[in-house]
Amino acid sequence: GQQLNQSPQSMFIQEGEDVSMNCTSSSIFNTWLWYKQDPGEGPVLLIALYKAGELTSNGRLTAQFGITRKDSFLNISASIPSDVGIYFCAGQNSGSSNTGKLIFGQGTTLQVKP
Amino acid sequence: DAGITQSPRHKVTETGTPVTLRCHQTENHRYMYWYRQDPGHGLRLIHYSYGVKDTDKGEVSDGYSVSRSKTEDFLLTLESATSSQTSVYFCATATLGVTEQYFGPGTRLTVT
Numbered sequence: 033g034q035q036l037n038q039s040p041q042s043m044f045i046q047e048g049e050d051v052s053m054n055c056t057s058s059s060i061f062n063t064w065l066w067y068k069q070d071p072g073e074g075p076v077l078l079i080a081l082y083k084a085g086e087l088t089s090n091g092r093l094t095a096q097f098g099i100t101r102k103d104s105f106l107n108i109s110a111s112i113p114s115d116v117g118i119y120f121c122a123g124q125n126s127g128s129s130n131t132g133k134l135i136f137g138q139g140t141t142l143q144v145k146p
Numbered sequence: 147d148a149g150i151t152q153s154p155r156h157k158v159t160e161t162g163t164p165v166t167l168r169c170h171q172t173e174n175h176r177y178m179y180w181y182r183q184d185p186g187h188g189l190r191l192i193h194y195s196y197g198v199k200d201t202d203k204g205e206v207s208d209g210y211s212v213s214r215s216k217t218e219d220f221l222l223t224l225e226s227a228t229s230s231q232t233s234v235y236f237c238a239t240a241t242l243g244v245t246e247q248y249f250g251p252g253t254r255l256t257v258t
Contacts, residue, residue, distance in 0.1 A: 073251055074236050075249045082245075120189065122247075131202070132179075132194075132245060133191060133204075136188040136190075137188055138186060138187065
């Protein structure tokens with residue numbers, strides 16, 4: 033089935049550093065979503081992107097919908113300990129617009145050293 | 147947060163026993179989804195529902211069935227649990243015309 037490649041798989045950074053992660057697909061998506069999952073909890077939506085080239089911020093988080101519509105990027109500036117968790121990208125193609133189905137990346141595990 | 151609860155939150159069961167997980171939502175969302183989460187695989191769709199009594203298979207549906215008799219409840223059943231179904235199960239919902247899915251807290255299922 034269709035897959036998203038998310039990288040890196042894991043990151044271990046120092047508090048205060050900026051973080052970048054990305055997600056790529058072999059096919060075009062109409063929507064990109066970024067979620068964060070804290071340990072023992074369900075994923076929480078961070079940012080939703082609906083238009084190629086779109087750049088959207090949510091506090092220290094910034095995400096971009098790639099111009100080719102086959103990729104998306106998430107940046108976290110000035111990381112803090114509570115940024116720890118797993119970050120998932122998710123995409124939806126035009127064929128799934130009437131079912132709402134999403135395809136998820138494998139996740140990027142972020143650890144922040146105080 | 148779409149007012150989603152899942153029950154039970156934790157369950158240990160033996161191979162071959164039937165198991166039913168429940169997802170309950172209070173937001174009147176039309177779409178509901180069941181995912182499983184395993185290390186290295188992210189979230190994989192098991193089954194989904196696009197309305198009461200309207201369900202369809204996802205990418206990993208073998209060994210699972212679902213039912214939705216009312217808008218607020220979506221049940222996932224493992225007819226005869228196997229060790230390969232040990233996982234964390236998440237329910238999610240979405241409203242009509244909106245892509246964003248909202249997730250419940252998850253159920254950790256262990257099949258021994």
